[in-house]
Amino acid sequence: MGGAFLAAAVLARAGRRIGLPTIPLFILAGILLGPHTPGIVLVADPHDLEMLSALGLVLLLFYLGLEFHLDDLKAGGRKMAVAGGTYLALNVGAGLGFGFALGWGTSEALVLAGVLGISSSAIVTKVLVDLGRIGNPETRPILGIIVVEDVFLALYLAALQPILSGADSLAAAVTDGGKAFGFLLLLALAARFGTRVVGKLIRTKDDELLVISFLGAAVLVAGISEWFGVADAIGAFMVGLMLGSTSSGERILKLVHPLRDAFGAIFFFAFGLSIDPGDLPVVLWPVLAAVAVTLAMNVCAGIAAARVYGFGPQATANISTTLVARGEFALILATMAAGAGLDERLSPFIAGYVLLLAVLAPLAAGRSHWLARFLPGRPEPALPEPVGAGSGLP
Template identity: 75%
Template sequence: MGHADTLLAMGGAFVAAAVLARLGRRIGLPTIPLFMVAGILVGPHTPGFVLVEDPHDFEMLSALGLVLLLFYLGLEFHVEDLQRGGRSLVVAGGLYLLLNVGAGFTFGWLLGWGLAEALVLAGVIGISSSAIVTKVLVENRRLGRPETKLILGITVVEDIFLALYLAVLQPVIGGAENLGEAAAQAGKAFGFLLLLALAARFGTRWIGRLVAVEDDELLVISFLGFAVLIAGLSEELGVVDAIGAFMAGLILGNTSAGDRIRELVHPLRDAFGAIFFFVFGLSIDPGDFGAVWLPVLIAAVVTMLMNLAAGLVTARMNGFGLTPAANIATTLVARGEFALILATMAAAAGLDPRLLPFIAGYVLVLAIFGPFAAGNSGLLAAGLSPLASRMRRRRAGSSST
């Protein structure tokens, strides 16, 4: 692709994503699936106008978008949130992951696509989208509700799980020849994570001095260089670059410049994050959906049921009623950026080609349905009310006898 063609394609990608996202927002749709749809519509696999012939031409931009997404997630991560929530928050997050990750692995195993594919699906189905969850809470004005702390706490537990899961998953799907080699690669990944965690705990003052400058331009160059450098080092060591980016954000988020970095990285994250989702859409052939539409619908139903079960149990554990339980269940349904990260890893590892259209369809369904369900969670609570009443009467009858 020539210089002019690259600029035209890049500009067209931003415009296509922006136009479709603006249209979608008018009817209340989240931007993540719309960026994907924009990529599908102008990609090489869809009839009509083709903006980008080869998705690999945007590979570096997509990688930068992924780095910035995970870097921002690390910036927003606060260990204090877990400490304040205490044991109940960890138990709630663990229960949510147990139900959803377990269901995802079982579902993948039953599909018969292979062990590595089942492990990828466990993460895809098990982890909700922090970006969509936060957006749903803001748009439905639920930040002040008592169950919101529990919802955000569960996403924090998911973030920790994601970093650890990626470290374990990479050697498994990356072609390790035997268990010993896989264990060695996982050990190297965990060692690197431990080193970065120690830097986040004890080295923030020293690192903060390196990036803390008065000029915003120099601060942007400093934190961007740090994030990309750590991500590249992670990749060089055989660890997913997303983990390095997350840990880089965790480190810088604890420095004195953390608040300024969070503010300055926002537009970069949004712009290049949009390109990441757009490029993912470019790689999707809509014709492949025909072979996976039934598994996609089954997986979506399973996710909704697991979220409902987790919402009811965690709400009861924390003394909440049906309405908060419905809010928890529906808010955490959406899947998005984490599923696409796993899809990118699976494609790079050469796993079953059905994974890519499956994950794309699954994300599209739940990223659209999730916000709609969350906005109408009162209907779910009303539907559950008669069932809850019957169960209370049954328990009362059994206790009286």
């Protein structure tokens, strides 16, 4: 366990020096030190880390729920809904079409729709901070699209779960789906109307008690969600959504951050353990094709969003390249697909796709001016270099 943490940390620190995000490096550490590659094997059986990996997944979605506020969606108004809806329609639609074109199966195509369709909020946020673009005008629609994706994510996972559970008839699928959506509706109502009561129950000045309380709530509801046929990650997301709106929300956000980072790293590391590099050549061409589809759809979505907001070529290029990254959500889907016994090619495909785009995204975002030369519209006047660019300051 200690070796897994240290190996992930060492590789991530080395990657940071050349500007790479941590997610693909954690996965790479798992691949290099797993049972499928020669040399040192830290963990011979990926199932040895199954519980810790599941906890990492729960904390990732719990944190996302804490950061998400329904008020953000209301404040964005029609423009955010149009830009986010267009992005999802183009990318999820292209992902679904790509999945059917591969011919791996209907369930696999539905999984690939989400894999190709939804950006990595973790990598997108990191890219914005690292490039000093937090204060740029196009950053608002970028974050707005992420918010719309988060709403879609909850609905999509709830709809996908009965399909992956392998219901053996239409009636069974409808029953499973109804049970899942009923429980999801119950959680949504609790998040909407029960915040005050929950806030009083969890409020405490003692950080130790607060950590134990929110961690217990997130894991318990995640487990109950899975029992009702809703992905455990979505149960954790709803708990985060609820607690994020309480008076303790900001403290919880700070306290859960190191837990999310530590166990999230184990989630990505454990995913890397399950990948056999020998399987990657089999999916090389599908991965390259999927990357090309994603790049093309992001440019189209960036142009559409820029027209909604009245931006020029440079802002359009920034939107298109910043949202390219795929990461934690794609790996969540890979884990769910593996548990459901879907096509064995899905895991190496998703691993290769995420690794490639997670590396390409920050590089493309930092050189978005190259793309701007080929986009329609009148060039914007040059903006002054943001204060603290590259240091994470807006």
